[in-house]
Amino acid sequence: MITIPYTTALTTYISYGLLFAFGQFRDFFRKIFDWFSTNGLQGYAPICLGLEDFYVRRLYLRIQDCFGRPIASAPDGWIDVVERYSNDYNKTLKRTTKTTRCLNLGSYNYLGFAASDEYCTPRVIDSLNEYSASTCSSRVDGGTTVLHTELEESVARFVGKPAAIVFGMGYVTNSAILPVLIGKKGLIVSDSLNHNSIVKGSQGSGATVRVFQHNSPSHLEEVLREQITKGQPRTHRPWKKIIVVVEGIYSMEGELCKLPEIIAVCKKYKAYVYLDEAHSIGAVGKTGKGVCELLGVDTADVDIMMGTFTKSFGSCGGYIASSKEVIQYLKYACPAHLYGTSISPPAAQQILSAVKVILGEDGSSRGAQKLAQIRENSNFFRSELIKMGFEVLGDNDSPVMPIMLYNPAKIPAFSRLCLKQNVAIVTVAFPATPLLLARARICISAAHTKEDLTRALEVISRVGDLVGVKYFPAEPNKEEWQENNVQGGAKLD
């Protein structure tokens, strides 16, 4: 749980209040002007309702330049950020041809497969020439090539499940699978901070959705007990089935799921477990097999394992791994399998090759090195940030580390100042986080060297001092602290 310091909460509320007041003030004048210049569309309700895009017009546009910065290179350890300018107070941004070389702390390039790779890229290009860029067809029609079947086998083996099915997009994987597995008369118990794709998938399924407190097995148990005793709303018939949906690593918090405890609860109450490993697969665990490996959970205890290839594997798409029967059923029933274009063959080849590198089947130890590197990088970076006094969320070993900013004014300041010193950082605000809990998010990659990270830490520390986001007192430097102690000791003598 994030506890906001009292004064920070107050100033944040005041900031948003001011922004809201000025926004309303400007809207008022806008309305007067619009009244004089009536638009041509009579009889139509406006396509974007007034308050629906208030946030965009009056808050987001002011700091638009901090988001969606285009890059002109692969999203590797260093990127070329394209410079933009605006002539109308940030309303529209125009691209220039100039780029700045920046250290990339924003992309989900955990294992460094984003850039061209000595093992993967030649194979990907071969696949492109052999299979072309697309099959123009869904998997059940003409979209299943040898690569696709090989990929499914490879993923199932990598994840540690009997079978797997792959899709062309991670978001669709969640939002098209949940409606197949569960419908009306079913219950989805979802973590409060689950990703939007899970939320939309749950909504699409028509099942009842109950939320449990983020990462709290005890509250999950409470919810399950209450729901099983109560049954379905109004009819009070027992639920057909209950699916508990959790994520391996929460992308906005950097926290690891308390999987062993949650599985114990689910087993006790006979609920099915759906684990979304979008950020954890490939990135954590001794051999990159995700949170199950890291936390010592038997994959047989997780009924449905979902993950994406966008992050660690540097490709696109998503997978579901489960028992043979479930996969067979999904292949029969899942709309994304029946209607969606099959995953592009070169992207499939990228995943296949990346899995081989991770497992060391390419004949080198690069995979193991990458995994060691990302763990070391993440833990080093996290401990240094905490020492500096930043409020860092998340657990050790997780390559995602959010730094809390809170105040709306600190979002652009932090982002722009870092960019000025050639460090590209992601700042996250509403709608990806609650309004009050704006943060900067750092994603560490195995492609970063120690020098890169030290440089980044220096920049972040400097910017942190300037912007005032070191909410905790800095830990004294160890040597200094010891020296002081020794001096103190000497005086006593």
Next chain:
Amino acid sequence: MASTTLGVLKSALDWASITLNAPFARAVVFGVPIGGHYVVEALLGVAIFFLLFQKSYNPPRQPLTEREVDELCDDWHPEPLIPPITEDMLYAPPVLESAAGPHAVINGKDTVNFASANYLGLIGHEKLLESCTASLEKYGVGSCGPRGFYGTIDVHLDCEDRISRFLGTPDSILYSYGLSTTFSAIPAFCKKGDVIVVDEGVHWGIQNGLHLSRSTVVFFKHNDMNSLEHALERITRENNRASKKRRYIVVEALYQNSGQIAPLDVIIRLREKYRFRVLLDESNSFGVLGGSGRGLTEHYDIPVEKIDIITASMGHSLVSDGGFCTGNARVVDHQRLSSSGYVFSASLPPYLASAAITAIDILEENPDLITKLKDNVALLCQGLANIEGLSIVSDPLSPLIFLKLNNSTGFFNEDLKLLETIADRMLKEDSVFVAASKRSIIDKCNLPAGLRVFVSAAHSESDLLKACESLKRVSASVLTGIN
């Protein structure tokens, strides 16, 4: 009679007031004579006051004890995660050992491929491969992030510009998957209370979008303009607040589930009459219809501004992946922060964006691709005109030729099984690859099942003739037992 009753009543009332007043007949408090009825009223007042302050009746609450809850939890047994696997579910699609071009290798045999929507025949086009290779070398495969967080690569912006330039719209927005385009774009513009009039034959992506938007959805009969007009008329009439709500007509330009083409000229007339906005899904018509492939608007010679929102998948004629939505700047900008499939998903792999750009370039340079495609479609339609047991339901211009059974069994799955047998035998006996239209259990479309034949500009005349012959022969042999 009446007077005697009144008289009795009056005397009874008199008697009552006398008896009431009797105890306090002469009592005067502070100069006010107190009638007996005051006493009665005061007593009633006290009674009400007393009752008001009584505790209301509460049935004794008996919450379940921990043990009872435990027992209930033990008693509860969930259904299995999936229903038992039946034979229907065991379908395994043919596996291609080559690219899904006009000819593909299946089980080591060269096969004519009519199962890929490679309308313009661009699979394996040299220019496309070159641009993809260059892009792969420069940008790698994935974009490793959503558009907001350094997942915007310059080719994405170039691709958006290219699409807008090609279609003549002010702006467009790229999605990373064709299927997610509609089900993200629709909820961005429709919320609870808005009204959507939609064709009953739309594909699942649109259905899911409608469901997620929670708007009021009204279906009209598949491609039936009278039914559409009725629906519009009824909504406008029944709902006097209709002008305050956002109203949309959602149609597909070329229906994936039937191959029919939406009569856009009528739709435009109706939308102007009833003031609805139009959302048009051009997934199968982009790059196909119209003189230069600009889709249904060009086909009907209607300015593209008349359509408010156009969505399309790039996984068909553009031989790429992903999708786009195009329209005016307000429509596009709104999606950049409100469309969940755009905000919360990793962006399109850059090489696929390059592929789309190059495909549009090729299309613009070679308008004869479209004439070739039209010729091929006409040829195949002509060849299939007198086929036994099946009939063409798709539009004569549609490169997606949809054949349904003449004598349906009445059950979708039974029909599908028959069609699958035909497709299977065509593949095995004649090496012609066509696909039956499968349907997901959560798809609410109820159009009949059929065989889908995707014609490509790259098919040669002999390919088409072979397909015709094979289809006729196999369908006659499979269906004669039934007909």
